[in-house]
Amino acid sequence: MSLSTEPRALPNVNLKLLQAFLLVAEHGSFRQAADLTHKSQSAVTSQIKLLEAQLGLSLFHRTTRHVSLTREGEQLLDSARRAIHEIELGLRKIQESADLQSGRIFLACSTTVAATRLAKILSAFDHDYPAIEVFVRELTSGDMHESIRKGEVDFGIGPMSDAQDFNFEPVLTEDLYALVPKKLLPDAGETITMEELAKLPLLLLNQATALRMLIDETAKASNLTLTTRYEFNQAQTLISMASAGLGAAVLPSVVLPDYPLPDTSQMLIVQPRMTRQVAIITLKGRALSPAAAKLAQLVRLLIGLPHSTRNRTQPYMS
Structure with a gap:
């Protein structure tokens, strides 16, 4: 056996x-x-x-x-x-x-970034993941934070702030410029101080924006009183008003016209120099979906690329 x-x-x-x-x-x-x-x-x-x-x-x-x-x-x-x-x-x-074959992403974005950098990012994402739908909401910082907190959007692209509930990952640093009508400052150079700017009628974004808060805080720290002639919600409106000679528009470099307008001067604001940082904003403790993570990665790669041959912005280097 x-x-x-x-x-x-x-x-x-x-x-x-x-x-x-x-x-x-x-x-x-x-x-x-x-x-x-x-x-x-x-x-x-x-x-x-x-x-x-x-x-x-x-x-x-x-x-x-x-x-x-x-x-x-x-x-x-x-x-x-x-x-x-x-x-x-x-x-x-x-x-x-x-999730990467189909799905939805809800994105909040500041108007200045949406108007200048978002198209390149969304075009690249649509090429790689054509079945994923992306819904974009253009929001001010306060509304963006609330939308992220409520889970209405996956993440935001907007200015840095000290809000404690969120993670801010800087992806872009840019200078602030003044777009000044030549009739207000005929002998304009390449720079303008905050003290000189305070003597001009200003065109500013509304007080709900992080950019406006940065401008007001900088003026206050310099003991300067700004004269606001008009304020608007869209940067493009400020550019149009400055072109009409109604005042000096204060803008981040990302939204400045690709080519100098004939009746205005683009002047870097100095003494003090003002910069703002744009960040990917997420709620602390909340992970991104695989699709949203892929879109965020494209933001990191592409947001620093100029939308024209004129480049006043640089990718943020940590």
Whole structure:
């Protein structure tokens, strides 16, 4: 009579039995495992007995007060943890792949960035992920923060601030310029001080914008009083008004005209020099979806590229 050398067939163990085993092993209690799975303790006990019967060995030492793993149970615990981790990793990769094949992204963006840099970013994203829909909301900083906090958008692209609920990842640093009608300053040079600017009628964005707050705070710190002739919601409106000679528009470099307008001078604001940082804004503790993360990565790569041959902005270097 010869002995068979073929290995014994492996038992058909399902994931539910392994899950019950992991919970009992990690908590050292059938009762806690039952509570966590919303089952009766007897149901969990039956699952463990079935698993032990399939394996042909005991996995736990049981007493009336204590549950501990046998040597075989410790081996299975180590293997089961690795197996569950691999399964979860595989499922996550599958889900991420599915999310990149279709889905929706909701993005909030400041008007100045939307008007000048967003088209290049969205065009590149649409080329790589044509099935994903992107919905954009142009918002001021306050409204953007509230929209992110409520989960109405995945993330925002806007000015840095000290709001504590958010993560700000700087992606662009830019100077502030004055677009000054030549009739107000015929001998304009390439720069203008804040003191000189305060003597001119100004065209500014409204007080709800982070840019306006930066301008007002800088003037206050310099003990200067600004004369605001008009304020508007859109940077393009300021440019139009400055072209008509109605005042000096204060603007971030990103929105300045590609070519100098015939009746205006573009002047870097100095003494003090004003810069603003544009950031990717997310809520602390909230992770981006795979699709939103891909869009955020394109923002990092492309927002610093000039939209014309004239480049006054540089990518932020940490």
